[in-house]
Amino acid sequence: MDKKKKDKKIISGENRFDPRRARMGFAQxxxxxxxxxxxxxxxxxxxxxxEIFLENGIVIPRGSGSEDDSPLHGNGTVKPGRPDTEDTxxxxxxxxxxxxxxxxxxxxxxxLTAIKEPEEIALLHFADSLKISDDIPxxxxxxxxxxxxxxxxxxxxxxxxxxxxxxxxxxxxKVDFINRAAKQLQLSNLSAVCGRxxxxxxxxxxxxxxxxxxxxxxxxxxxxAVADLGILYEICFPAVRTGGSFIAMKxxxxxxxxxxxxxxxxxxxxNGGTISEYTLKHKDETYSRSIITVTKxxxxxxxxxxxxxxxxxxxxx
Numbered sequence: 221m222d223k224k225k226k227d228k229k230i231i232s233g234e235n236r237f238d239p240r241r242a243r244m245g246f247a248q249x250x251x252x253x254x255x256x257x258x259x260x261x262x263x264x265x266x267x268x269x270x271e272i273f274l275e276n277g278i279v280i281p282r283g284s285g286s287e288d289d290s291p292l293h294g295n296g297t298v299k300p301g302r303p304d305t306e307d308t309x310x311x312x313x314x315x316x317x318x319x320x321x322x323x324x325x326x327x328x329x330x331x332l333t334a335i336k337e338p339e340e341i342a343l344l345h346f347a348d349s350l351k352i353s354d355d356i357p358x359x360x361x362x363x364x365x366x367x368x369x370x371x372x373x374x375x376x377x378x379x380x381x382x383x384x385x386x387x388x389x390x391x392x393x394k395v396d397f398i399n400r401a402a403k404q405l406q407l408s409n410l411s412a413v414c415g416r417x418x419x420x421x422x423x424x425x426x427x428x429x430x431x432x433x434x435x436x437x438x439x440x441x442x443x444x445a446v447a448d449l450g451i452l453y454e455i456c457f458p459a460v461r462t463g464g465s466f467i468a469m470k471x472x473x474x475x476x477x478x479x480x481x482x483x484x485x486x487x488x489x490x491n492g493g494t495i496s497e498y499t500l501k502h503k504d505e506t507y508s509r510s511i512i513t514v515t516k517x518x519x520x521x522x523x524x525x526x527x528x529x530x531x532x533x534x535x536x537x
Contacts, residue, residue, distance in 0.1 A: 265320060265338060266313040272342045272502050278350050280309040280379070315378045315405050316346055322401050323369060330393050332369040343502045349375040351498065352442065352467050352511060358382050360439035365417045365456050366390075366446035370398045372469065373442075377402070377410035386432065387412040388420065418525040421458045436461050436519065444469035449477035449512065450484075450535035454525045457488045460516045466490070467513050474510030481512075484537040489518035 273280060320341050327333060335344050349372030356362060356376070360383045364373040367387035377385040389395050389412065398412035413420070413433060420433040441459045443452050449468055457466050470477060478495045485493050493514040500507040525531065 265317045268338060269313055269316060269342045269346060272347050275502060276347045276500055278347050280312050312379050316375060318405060319374055319378065319401055322404060326397055332394060332397060339502060343500055344507065345371050346375050348500055348509065350379055352469065353379055355467060355513065356380065356383060356440050362440045362442065363388065363438040363459050365441060365443045367398065367412065368394055370401065372444055373410065374398065374401060377407045378405065381409055383409060385410045388415060388417050388433065390414065390416050416528065418455045418528050418531065421525055435459060439464045441466045442469065445471065449481050450537045451531050453481060454488065454531050454536050457490060458520045458525055462516050462519060465513050465515045467511060470510045470512060472508045474512060478512050480537045485514050487536055488520045488524055489516050490514040491517050
């Protein structure tokens with residue numbers, strides 16, 4: 221392929237993240253990014269993030285030092301921090317702020333997320349993702365299916381260095397973005413795999429241990445705003461180990477979907493499930509959310525998951 225055709229292919233925007241284009245684009249778009257999102261690229265964003273976490277009951281893991289050593293004041297605002305500090309809570313705020321900057325920069329080149337403003341990112345991506353942090357056991361192996369631009373995978377990996385997070389998405393540029401962000405943030409506990417979960421988790425393919433996505437091997441499987449629960453449950457649940465849990469993060473239709481599914485979860489080896497509802501809030505904005513948790517008490521029959529076409533045509537519920 222000659223250079224002219226090759227360049228044209230890159231610019232046409234195939235479903236892959238191109239690092240060369242990104243490097244050139246980042247340099248060219250810095251001025252626009254700074255203008256559009258000053259809070260992310262200044263010291264203001266950690267304080268904004270801390271304020272939103274405090275307002276929504278998100279507890280940032282504490283470091284091992286005394287309260288005086290903490291980079292947060294008692295009211296949740298951020299103290300001036302040393303760049304070399306190892307306090308856990310400061311590192312979480314710093315790394316999430318860095319990820320927000322990477323997200324906004326990359327989103328100016330590739331369509332990763334419709335949520336672009338700093339306050340929306342802090343509330344609707346970061347705070348929402350970390351609502352399930354307390355539900356994840358220490359040292360857990362977590363699979364995030366349909367991760368998109370990395371939610372909840374990246375915030376969980378940042379806030380919980382004790383867990384190992386694998387993200388799956390079918391869009392190559394989003395997977396490459398997550399892996400690049402993990403490298404930049406030095407998150408050794410995060411990796412992303414490109415593919416369709418229902419294919420990677422099928423009995424035949426899973427026997428080959430492709431990309432480390434082993435059927436029935438994850439302590440926690442998450443999915444956030446991906447699909448109707450009747451479809452999502454079949455795609456995700458085969459990855460859960462016996463005794464582990466599937467956690468679906470839903471919006472306003474969560475209660476309705478849970479009501480349809482609670483009597484059907486046993487088909488794949490799940491218990492009756494639980495649902496908890498909460499409201500994300502900041503200033504005058506409020507958003508209704510729900511968390512549906514199903515624990516695996518029996519092995520999932522090998523016929524599941526079926527092909528995606530079959531799941532869509534004949535969902536379990």
